[in-house]
Amino acid sequence: MAGELNNIIIGGSAIGLRCGSLLSDSTVFEEHSSIGDPVQCSGIVTSSIKDIVELPKKLIINKINRFNIRTDSSQVTIKTNSPNYILDRRLFDQRLHDNAIRKGCKIQKSHRYISNNLNKIKVLDLKNKKEKFFTYKNLIGADGPFSNVAKNNFHNTIQKVPAVQYRVRFKGLDRETVTVYPNKGYFAWIIPEDSEICRIGIISKRANSDFILFKKRFTSSKMKIIENQSGVIPLYNPRIHYQKENIFLVGDSCAMIKNTTGGGLYHGLKASNLVADTINERSEESDCRTCSCSSGNVKSYEAKVKSDITKDLILHYRIRNVLNCFKEKDWNIVVNMLKKESLKTILERYDRENPDFVFKMLLAEPRLLYFIKYIFHAFSH
Ligand SMILES: Cc1cc2nc3c(=O)[nH]c(=O)nc-3n(C[C@H](O)[C@H](O)[C@H](O)COP(=O)(O)OP(=O)(O)OC[C@H]3O[C@@H](n4cnc5c(N)ncnc54)[C@H](O)[C@@H]3O)c2cc1C
Numbered sequence: 593m594a595g596e597l598n599n600i601i602i603g604g605s606a607i608g609l610r611c612g613s614l615l616s617d618s619t620v621f622e623e624h625s626s627i628g629d630p631v632q633c634s635g636i637v638t639s640s641i642k643d644i645v646e647l648p649k650k651l652i653i654n655k656i657n658r659f660n661i662r663t664d665s666s667q668v669t670i671k672t673n674s675p676n677y678i679l680d681r682r683l684f685d686q687r688l689h690d691n692a693i694r695k696g697c698k699i700q701k702s703h704r705y706i707s708n709n710l711n712k713i714k715v716l717d718l719k720n721k722k723e724k725f726f727t728y729k730n731l732i733g734a735d736g737p738f739s740n741v742a743k744n745n746f747h748n749t750i751q752k753v754p755a756v757q758y759r760v761r762f763k764g765l766d767r768e769t770v771t772v773y774p775n776k777g778y779f780a781w782i783i784p785e786d787s788e789i790c791r792i793g794i795i796s797k798r799a800n801s802d803f804i805l806f807k808k809r810f811t812s813s814k815m816k817i818i819e820n821q822s823g824v825i826p827l828y829n830p831r832i833h834y835q836k837e838n839i840f841l842v843g844d845s846c847a848m849i850k851n852t853t854g855g856g857l858y859h860g861l862k863a864s865n866l867v868a869d870t871i872n873e874r875s876e877e878s879d880c881r882t883c884s885c886s887s888g889n890v891k892s893y894e895a896k897v898k899s900d901i902t903k904d905l906i907l908h909y910r911i912r913n914v915l916n917c918f919k920e921k922d923w924n925i926v927v928n929m930l931k932k933e934s935l936k937t938i939l940e941r942y943d944r945e946n947p948d949f950v951f952k953m954l955l956a957e958p959r960l961l962y963f964i965k966y967i968f969h970a971f972s973h
Pocket residue numbers: 602603604605606607608621622623624632633634635636637703704705706734735736737738739740755756757793821822823824825842843844845854855856857858860
């Protein structure tokens with residue numbers, strides 16, 4: 593079977609579906625038979641996400657007003673001026689799916705992308721095991737951290753770290769406070785959905801064994817597991833490419849991740865807008881070639897990502913490189929410093945999508961320059 597399609601998107605999760613709703617004449621191929629499954633996400637986002645997508649109330653399971661940062665011997669609680677939202681990630685993806693359909697996007701579930709060559713893709717229909725071929729004008733890889741679109745078309749080298757997360761029943765939670773353990777693996781977390789259910793997890797190179805230690809040390813053994821939501825986090829690095837002619841990468845397929853937190857929704861969704869803008873501008877430009885008006889030069893998607901997305905991600909990457917050098921005693925120093933009102937105020941006011949607040953903190957607390965030894969290390973990598 594062969595067919596002609598215009599904009600082909602591989603991956604029907606949040607980022608691919610968002611692209612599908614923004615592009616006319618688009619088709620999403622998703623290998624799973626249902627949208628939103630399996631969930632591999634904590635679903636915590638800052639309120640900045642509302643600048644990109646609507647968040648109807650039914651998608652928000654909980655609102656977070658405080659972060660408790662704990663080491664083995666110290667802790668500090670930081671309030672947030674605007675709430676963080678805990679999303680129902682399954683419903684979030686399903687809503688993006690419904691929006692895409694409403695905009696005319698076609699969704700082919702149970703279809704796995706295999707390869708592409710000369711503007712034609714090969715997909716496998718997983719229901720009847722038949723191969724299908726489709727030509728495309730634009731191909732968008734939104735196929736997550738193990739992206740085959742990236743593997744087949746780009747030379748990106750992306751490090752991935754396991755993230756183990758369980759959704760558990762666990763009594764006695766403060767429903768407005770996320771607890772973060774920055775000294776466990778890359779970090780560990782307890783994110784409440786309400787006062788009885790939470791998402792507990794860790795990002796670490798040895799995530800499974802570290803998770804067991806973390807669970808033993810910090811939580812009661814009485815927790816009841818409801819769902820395993822583990823996955824991997826692809827780590828951003830500045831050498832990644834995002835576009836090769838009419839092939840585009842977006843979201844986890846090209847590690848649009850804040851390396852400090854493992855969060856990828858905000859920048860992935862933001863990049864979906866940039867893919868759609870670029871493709872729409874390119875098609876307007878090619879229409880213009882047939883008429884007498886002269887359209888301006890279309891800025892490439894790669895250039896747009898580099899000016900709008902990676903300027904944030906680079907700083908998160910540098911900060912992560914600094915944090916990776918920290919020893920237990922460094923975390924205690926930081927947590928104790930964060931008790932200072934001037935630093936707390938900065939953290940309360942800024943959200944983590946824009947990491948510039950780090951410079952403000954350095955100005956407010958020169959003792960943070962104690963970590964300059966690590967900063968040199970981070971900036972030389
Ligand atoms: C444990 C964990 C917790 C996280 N918590 C947060 C958080 O709190 N906040 C946040 O912002 N981010 C978080 N993230 C990151 C976030 O989940 C990702 O950044 C986000 O899901 C990326 O979306 P995506 O659409 O790019 O990729 P994915 O969600 O990985 O989707 C890729 C899609 O492509 C499909 N696919 C793959 N290969 C093929 C193929 N060959 N053919 C067809 N379909 C294919 C997959 O089935 C999947 O549906 C977390 C990640 C993990 C692992």
